[in-house]
Amino acid sequence: MRFTLFISAILLLGCTPKDTIAIERQLILSADFSHYDNFFPIQTLNLIKKGIKDKIHIMYVCFDPGIDGEKEFPGEDYMDDFSFKIMKDGKYQPTFDKSALVIGNDFKEYFKEDFDSYKKLKAEGNISRFIEMPEKPEWWQYDQTPKNSKGKPMTFICQIDMGRIIINDDCRLFVFYDQDDRMVKYVYQRT
Template identity: 45%
Template sequence: MKRLLFFPFLFLNFACSQSDVKFPEKKEVLTSEFSGFENFFPLATIDVSDKGIKDKIHIIFVSFNYNGKENDENFPKNESMGNFTFKIQENGLYKPTFSKNALKIDKSYEKYFIENKKMYLKAKSENKNVFEFIEKFDEPQWWQADETPINSKGEKFKFICQFEMYNIFNDDCGVFVFYDETDKEVKYIHQYD
């Protein structure tokens, strides 16, 4: 069976603050040049000021055209569909570091993309509690080797949360979310069991 590659779906397992938002609109989380793409499914915007972070963290599911290659020319060096970054703009919106070409869906992947979209729309229409399943540890509970990202000054990113995509997408993938104030970036790392 073809392995489906799904990207960040977050269910938060902690008390929500009043400023947390379920299923924010794309224009509220992405820059205008990316908010029109159907590949982005905004799941939540969370307030992590309890960790000393002033920026809101937008959790976005990204559906890529999985072609069996982890790295390609559409991602910056050392990034891939399973390890990608959003730059936080001055207005708080996210801009991916990968190119728009990474979002192209071809015929061979179209049915999986449609499944992703259906799952997202179903969860959104049911107003699913996306704040239910996050695991908020002090440190990531890696499924494989430690992949804590490092910023431009050689410092570790701050760990935000982790979650298992099986809760919605039936994909056995752990997602680890990190934030860096210096470079104003949010990074998603995916590991398989």
């Protein structure tokens, strides 16, 4: 049943297994962010068949919930709703400050557990099986579809229940894209 749903989701989105690429941080993030362990790369999607020219990198970003968040994130962004600018080389440049990635002493144990859980699943080679591609976001709370700089809704790409990959964050990650702004937006919702 799960296999059938996975194949259906792939066909629905127009993305086949050969259209996905296993990824490492250094290949998808700007040099000034690629050394941070907070980024847990899952998959890169090639959605050219859906008219999306940019490759979409899917990853979880682990933030310490104890950070202030006021100065680390621009505008209305915060640790559950943040953006990446797509650079000319296709890598992501986070719009948030590096200080958002600081892990405090109170959170280090949880971060290590999450990182170890992620690494174990990634080593098994099938971490992308958790990516879901419904036609529309299946919101846990309320509709948080982001808008681009012109006020138009961004394109929904996929969602992932992160509690299936990491231990200490039971969130659903929603990924959105805008071709005009060359921007990717991540939205986390929690139960």
